[in-house]
Amino acid sequence: MLRLPPFEYHAATSAEEAVSLLARFGPxxxxxxxxxxxxxxxxxRLFTPKVLVGLRPIADLQFxxxxxxxxxxxxxxxxxxxxxxxPVVRKYYPALAQAAALISTPQLRNTGTIGGNICLDTRCxxxxxxxxxxxxxxxxxxxxxxxxxxxxxxxxxxxxxxxxTAPVLQAFGARVHLxxxxxxxxxxxxxxFLDDGMFAWARRHDEIVTKIVIPPPAxxxxxxxxxxxxxxxxxxxxxxxxxxxxxDGAGKCVAAKLVLNAVSSRPVxxxxxxxxxxxxxxxxxxxxxxxDAAFRAGRPLDNTSATIPYRKRMxxxxxxxxxxxxxxxxxxAD
Amino acid sequence: xxxxxxxxxxxxxxxxxxxxxxxxxNKTLLEVLREDVGLxxxxxxxxxxxxxxxxxxxxxxxxxxxxxxxxxxIGHEIRTIEGVARDGVLHPVQRALAESGGAQCGYCTPxxxxxxxxxxEQNPAPTREDVAQGLSGNLCRCTGYTKIIEAVENASAELRxxx
Numbered sequence: 001m002l003r004l005p006p007f008e009y010h011a012a013t014s015a016e017e018a019v020s021l022l023a024r025f026g027p028x029x030x031x032x033x034x035x036x037x038x039x040x041x042x043x044x045r046l047f048t049p050k051v052l053v054g055l056r057p058i059a060d061l062q063f064x065x066x067x068x069x070x071x072x073x074x075x076x077x078x079x080x081x082x083x084x085x086x087p088v089v090r091k092y093y094p095a096l097a098q099a100a101a102l103i104s105t106p107q108l109r110n111t112g113t114i115g116g117n118i119c120l121d122t123r124c125x126x127x128x129x130x131x132x133x134x135x136x137x138x139x140x141x142x143x144x145x146x147x148x149x150x151x152x153x154x155x156x157x158x159x160x161x162x163x164x165t166a167p168v169l170q171a172f173g174a175r176v177h178l179x180x181x182x183x184x185x186x187x188x189x190x191x192x193f194l195d196d197g198m199f200a201w202a203r204r205h206d207e208i209v210t211k212i213v214i215p216p217p218a219x220x221x222x223x224x225x226x227x228x229x230x231x232x233x234x235x236x237x238x239x240x241x242x243x244x245x246x247x248d249g250a251g252k253c254v255a256a257k258l259v260l261n262a263v264s265s266r267p268v269x270x271x272x273x274x275x276x277x278x279x280x281x282x283x284x285x286x287x288x289x290x291x292d293a294a295f296r297a298g299r300p301l302d303n304t305s306a307t308i309p310y311r312k313r314m315x316x317x318x319x320x321x322x323x324x325x326x327x328x329x330x331x332x333a334d
Numbered sequence: 335x336x337x338x339x340x341x342x343x344x345x346x347x348x349x350x351x352x353x354x355x356x357x358x359x360n361k362t363l364l365e366v367l368r369e370d371v372g373l374x375x376x377x378x379x380x381x382x383x384x385x386x387x388x389x390x391x392x393x394x395x396x397x398x399x400x401x402x403x404x405x406x407x408i409g410h411e412i413r414t415i416e417g418v419a420r421d422g423v424l425h426p427v428q429r430a431l432a433e434s435g436g437a438q439c440g441y442c443t444p445x446x447x448x449x450x451x452x453x454x455e456q457n458p459a460p461t462r463e464d465v466a467q468g469l470s471g472n473l474c475r476c477t478g479y480t481k482i483i484e485a486v487e488n489a490s491a492e493l494r495x496x497x
Contacts, residue, residue: 001378001381003360004360004361004362004403005360006358007359008339009339009342009360009403011405011406035401035402035403035406036383036398036401039362039403040401043381054403054406104471105383105470106449106467106468106470106471107383107386107396107398107449108471110395110396110397111397111398232470233470234384234471
């Protein structure tokens with residue numbers, strides 16, 4: 001059997017208690033919410049923490065609250081099922097509900113949390129393997145080894161960010177709130193993700209994500225998420241595309257964000273796609289130009305399932321589909 | 335020499351009964367159910383969240399017992415395959431699976447039944463798509479799923495007509 005390595009378990013009942021436990025035990029301690037990613041990785045000995053600080057009992061971080069002035073506030077422990085099913089998320093941020101509903105399986109969405117999903121460990125064919133497999137290859141730089149097996153000359157790890165909600169939250173301009181023993185801070189989610197597969201988050205070891213806040217949708221804002229994977233269940237994305245567009249009364253696009261995921265160690269915002277869209281109505285031509293820009297920006301490496309040329313070609317296809325979905329979406333009633 | 339973390343003495347609520355057991359903090363709910371409580375109906379498949387064989391119902395939601403710690407299950411209502419039949423009478427989902435040939439080797443069946451029971455409790459009249467979605471976290475390598483989906487639809491009709 002694949003057993004978990006030994007650890008001490010400390011349940012926290014508040015964010016303050018959680019971070020004080022993390023500070024007390026130091027870098028040998030890890031926080032865990034749903035555990036659906038961490039426990040599987042621990043079984044493969046990718047993590048062997050001496051102490052786990054369980055966040056599940058923190059009842060006041062499970063909220064989903066919407067306010068027309070301040071927008072959507074998601075407690076870090078809101079489950080992916082709750083987010084996928086939330087009427088306000090489905091109404092005002094449909095791409096987020098779509099992304100949450102496409103994660104993994106019903107059982108794991110019932111357990112997995114939004115805070116955990118944005119802290120999902122980066123993934124790679126050479127990393128997400130059991131200990132014997134990795135040992136036979138003499139490991140990789142992300143865990144126990146020296147070089148990157150995907151790009152041996154690379155100075156940094158190229159494991160991919162495989163969160164479905166991350167590109168959507170970035171396209172919506174979300175901000176991440178963190179608590180540590182010395183206080184709280186917040187930062188744009190684009191700054192929470194770092195461009196290194198080994199050090200992919202701005203979270204310090206004694207910090208936890210407490211909530212994620214998304215501004216209210218401006219005017220006629222529409223959104224969509226498209227996910228590429230080999231099977232329509234279980235699988236992590238091998239490409240994710242989030243599209244958020246804002247139209248004026250005449251149907252002209254006044255703001256746009258297109259964000260790719262699973263092609264890099266952090267979500268990739270395609271600003272050239274936004275430039276192709278803003279200022280004109282969403283038409284096959286402008287959507288095509290934006291999809292071409294996404295194709296140029298999406299540079300998959302050989303570290304997930306499916307071939308690089310296929311995944312590269314699919315960036316254009318899925319960017320186009322996400323934008324078409326957004327263009328077709330029913331406008332919000334006032 | 336390092337000292338292993340102490341065992342946790344706990345009461346778990348399993349199938350409506352309180353069960354006293356002692357386990358190490360790194361034991362999953364799956365391991366405690368099978369090894370410490372003796373309920374071996376819940377199957378261990380991939381143990382990585384890739385198959386659904388170990389599905390149990392915790393507080394009315396299907397979850398994977400291989401990726402849940404037993405210590406995290408204290409204070410929650412756990413239901414396993416052993417608690418689905420009542421007084422020797424099979425649950426309509428179990429009967430429908432048997433009658434429609436929805437089980438072949440049978441290894442995935444306990445997990446499928448737990449997902450199906452939880453689905454029908456939340457959504458008594460699911461569409462075929464709802465059933466497929468509800469079972470989308472359970473792999474079956476024998477049946478091709480058609481008979482399983484038909485069985486859940488048949489059980490849904492029986493449960494509704496019995497009301």
